[in-house]
Amino acid sequence: xxxTLNGRNVAILAADGVERVELERPRQALEDAGARTVVxxxxxxxxxxxxxxxxxxxxxxxxxxxxxxxxxxxxxLLLPGGxxxxxxxxxxxxxxxFVRSFVExxxxxxxxxxxxxxxxxxxxxRGRRLTSWPSVRTxxxxxxxxxxxxxxxxxxxxxxxxxxxxxxxxxxRIVEEFADASQSAxxxxxx
Amino acid sequence: xxxTLNGRNVAILAADGVERVELERPRQALEDAGARTVVxxxxxxxxxxxxxxxxxxxxxxxxxxxxxxxxxxxxxLLLPGGxxxxxxxxxxxxxxxFVRSFVExxxxxxxxxxxxxxxxxxxxxRGRRLTSWPSVRTxxxxxxxxxxxxxxxxxxxxxxxxxxxxxxxxxxRIVEEFADASQSAxxxxxx
Numbered sequence: 001x002x003x004t005l006n007g008r009n010v011a012i013l014a015a016d017g018v019e020r021v022e023l024e025r026p027r028q029a030l031e032d033a034g035a036r037t038v039v040x041x042x043x044x045x046x047x048x049x050x051x052x053x054x055x056x057x058x059x060x061x062x063x064x065x066x067x068x069x070x071x072x073x074x075x076x077l078l079l080p081g082g083x084x085x086x087x088x089x090x091x092x093x094x095x096x097x098f099v100r101s102f103v104e105x106x107x108x109x110x111x112x113x114x115x116x117x118x119x120x121x122x123x124x125x126r127g128r129r130l131t132s133w134p135s136v137r138t139x140x141x142x143x144x145x146x147x148x149x150x151x152x153x154x155x156x157x158x159x160x161x162x163x164x165x166x167x168x169x170x171x172x173r174i175v176e177e178f179a180d181a182s183q184s185a186x187x188x189x190x191x
Numbered sequence: 192x193x194x195t196l197n198g199r200n201v202a203i204l205a206a207d208g209v210e211r212v213e214l215e216r217p218r219q220a221l222e223d224a225g226a227r228t229v230v231x232x233x234x235x236x237x238x239x240x241x242x243x244x245x246x247x248x249x250x251x252x253x254x255x256x257x258x259x260x261x262x263x264x265x266x267x268l269l270l271p272g273g274x275x276x277x278x279x280x281x282x283x284x285x286x287x288x289f290v291r292s293f294v295e296x297x298x299x300x301x302x303x304x305x306x307x308x309x310x311x312x313x314x315x316x317r318g319r320r321l322t323s324w325p326s327v328r329t330x331x332x333x334x335x336x337x338x339x340x341x342x343x344x345x346x347x348x349x350x351x352x353x354x355x356x357x358x359x360x361x362x363x364r365i366v367e368e369f370a371d372a373s374q375s376a377x378x379x380x381x382x
Contacts, residue, residue: 053278084275087326091325120329142311142334143329
C-alpha cells in the first residue's frame with residue numbers, strides 16, 4: 001500500500017469495552033499507509049477490550065486523555081465500536097465535544113458498529129446518511145440521520161460501517177478518505 | 192412484607208450482559224411479596240450476568256423463550272439493565288413486540304438503568320415521563336420521552352429508575368405498582 005498518509009495524525013477515541021478488532025485492524029491499515037495514530041480515552045492508563053462485547057480481549061494503552069487534546073492537533077478521527085465503549089464516551093462532555101468539533105471542522109471522521117452512538121450524543125447525525133450495527137439504527141434515525149444498510153457509507157466527512165465483517169471495505173475506504181483531507185494538521189498546526 | 196402479589200406472574204425479560212443486581216434484587220422483592228417470577232430471554236439455556244457491565248457475574252437460568260410466550264400469561268413486566276442486555280433484546284422482533292404489547296396492554300411495566308432502551312425500540316417512550324442511566328437519556332428524549340433525573344418515576348403503567356443505587360426505592364415502588372394492577376392473569380387467564 002502506498003504511504004498516502006505520511007505525516008498525518010489520526011485520533012482514535014475509545015473507552016473500556018471497545019471491540020478489539022475494530023480498533024486494531026483500522027489502526028494497522030492507517031499505520032501501514034504511513035499515519036501516526038494516537039489512542040485517546042476518558043482517563044489515562046489502559047482500556048479493556050472485548051471480543052463480541054462479552055469476552056475479555058486484552059487491553060490497549062491510552063496515549064492521551066480527551067480533556068487534554070485539541071481537534072487542531074489531528075487530521076482525522078476514528079471511532080471504533082463495542083457496545084459499552086460509546087456508552088461510556090457519551091457520558092463525558094469532553095469526549096462528546098471532541099466528536100462534535102471534529103465533525104464540524106470538516107476533517108474526516110470514521111466509525112463502525114456501535115461507534116455512531118457518539119454522533120447521536122454530539123447531535124451531528126442530523127441529515128447525514130449513516131450506517132451502524134442494527135441495534136443503533138433506531139437511535140440514529142431518531143437523531144435525524146438517514147440510515148442505510150450498506151457495508152461502507154461516506155456522506156461528506158463521515159464514513160460508517162456496520163460490523164467487523166465490513167472491516168476490509170471500511171479499512172480501504174478510511175485510508176482513501178483520510179488521504180483526501182485537504183491539509184495535514186501535522187504540517188500546518190491548524191486546518 | 193405483606194404477600195400483596197400472591198398469585199401474580201411477573202415476566203423478567205433479559206439477555207446476556209444483564210446487570211446482576213438489577214435482576215436479582217427486584218426478583219427477590221417481588222418473590223418476597225408473593226409473586227411468581229419467570230426469566231424470559233431470546234434463546235434457551237442461561238444468560239450471562241455482569242457487574243458494572245464488564246465483570247463476569249455468573250449466569251441466570253432462562254425459563255421461557257420470548258417467541259413462545261404471550262403477554263396474556265403475565266401480570267407485570269420487569270426489564271433490568273446492563274448495557275449489552277437491552278442492546279441484544281432490541282434486535283429481536285419478538286422481544287420488542289413483547290415489550291410493546293405489554294406497555295399497550297396497560298399492565299404495569301418497570302425498567303431500570305439501560306433497560307428503557309427497549310421502550311425506544313418498541314416506540315412506546317413517546318409522551319412518557321421516564322428516567323434512566325445517563326447515557327440512555329438522549330435516545331429516550333429523541334424517541335419523544337420527557338426525561339427526568341429522579342430515583343424512581345411512575346407515569347401511567349411505566350415505572351423507571353436510574354441505577355443500582357436506586358434499587359431500594361425501585362423495589363418498593365414496583366411491589367406497590369404490580370399489586371395495584373386491576374386483574375391477575377394467573378386468575379383470569381386474560382386481562
